Amino acid sequence: MTAFSKTYLALLQERSGGSVLAIATGLALLGGWMWWATQIPVSLYEVSSEARLELDASTYPVQAPFAGRVVKTSLRAGQLVKQGEVMVEIDAAPDQLQMRQEQVRAIGLAPEIARLRNQLQAEEAAREAEQRSAKSLGVEAQSRIREAEAAMQFAEDEWKRTQKLSVAGLVAARDLDRSAAELRRLRASVVTLEAAPGRLAQEQATKDRERDVRIERIRSEIVKLESERSTIGAAIEKLGYEIERKKVRAPIGGRLAESLLLRVGAVVQEGEKLGSILPSGALMIAGVYPAPAAFGRIRAGQKARMRLQGFPWAEFGAVQATVSRVAQEIRDQQVRVELYIDADQTLRMPLEHGMPGAVEIEVERIAPAALLLRSAGQALSAPQLGRP
Structure with a gap:
């Protein structure tokens, strides 16, 4: 046997060992992926179309009962008012x-x-x-x-x-x-x-x-x-x-969330909104979801998180919450979902009424393989353009 033949046989032996190792590694990775895809569930989330923080009590509008000239006003956005306090007086001469x-x-x-x-x-x-x-x-x-x-x-x-x-x-x-x-x-x-x-x-x-x-x-x-x-x-x-009646009184105690800029001598119209009062109460989250995403999928007790606009979640984190109520009626093809904020959490941002954001509700935990099969089935069952 010549030196060339020995060298060629040595190369064949080395290539055969490397192929076996590559095949074994590939099979191990494939097995690990299949085990993960079938045994390790992942969370599915439904994301709200829009959401914001609200008080669990509704805001009360302040309206002008009559058309007339303002002779006294104390409307200031953000001020605290007591129930029955006179905020605006219309000329009653x-x-x-x-x-x-x-x-x-x-x-x-x-x-x-x-x-x-x-x-x-x-x-x-x-x-x-x-x-x-x-x-x-x-x-x-x-x-x-x-x-x-x-x-x-x-x-x-x-x-x-x-x-x-x-x-x-x-x-x-x-x-x-x-x-x-x-x-x-x-x-x-x-x-x-x-x-x-x-x-x-x-x-x-x-x-x-x-x-x-x-x-x-x-x-x-x-x-x-x-x-x-x-x-x-x-x-x-x-x-x-x-x-x-020409004395506009606060219907409830709370904070004046908004107010019309009024001066003495200004003329208001009957039923004109002069402001709104935000009563004291606990904050909650209100989000709206498309009806197909909400009905049958979102239920009371499900865990959720809210990412606030203006506070990057990577820096400030998210607000943890739990679904408390799902509306049973559809409005503009949307369903309202209410959530209460979990008490046992540390927040790095102040929470105030009206802050907008997006709510993600965990609706299901499913294995990736099952999710892949579900997506394939939905894609196959979806109507295709150009076909009867």
Whole structure:
């Protein structure tokens, strides 16, 4: 064997050993990749179309209840306000003037009503006095009747005795005539006195009717004035309500998130938004997702993270969160998802209401091989252009 042959055989042996090693290395790598692709799951995330930090309480708009000129304002973005605090006052001068007019009218009615009430009391007291007086006169008339009847009875007895004496010739005819005349006079007096109680009762009834008419007229005037006073009182209450409505008060305590630049003298329109109040509360994350990505895939309890715009996640990290609620209705082909921020984390950036970002929700853990097969199946099942 020549030196060339020995060299050629040595080269063949070295090449054969290197091929075996390369093949073994390739098979080991392929086996390792297949084991990773089938045994090690990876996380799948759904990324929101948009997201931002919000308070768990809704913002309250501050609107102008009327169109008018601003006479007082304390709107300043960022200021703290208390519930019921007056922030803007709209000119209420016409209502205030009318209210003062109605108050003057109400004040003027009070003494008139008092005068009529006093007059009513006087009329009722006079009626009672007249009735008592009429009763006393009736008793007095009955006494006079009894007195006249007694005198008449005496005169009648006297006339009978005189008549007997006249028959016996013991009394002159003139005395008999005088006795008869006295009897007739007393009888006439009794008749007159007996008519007096009826006349008194009739006169009193007439006075009572006249008095009742005056009393009813006074009462109707009092009722009319009382009704007018009640109407004025209702008008005053309504004007007070309208004046109060022109004071724009804070519907809830919190911080003024935004405000319209208002100055005294500016004119606002009815329903115009003057600002919004952000109540105190805990921060949460609100994100929106396409409906196919949300329904059936995003559920309460899933872990998520939010990357804030303006704070690079590589430097500041992400905000860890958990899904708390998924809306059941679609709006503009989007579904709202709410998440609460995990408490057990250290944040390197301040969190404030309104900060935007993107939310990634872990919806599934799947092996890479299964994911590859799923993607291939989706690609094959997708409709292709140009084919029926």
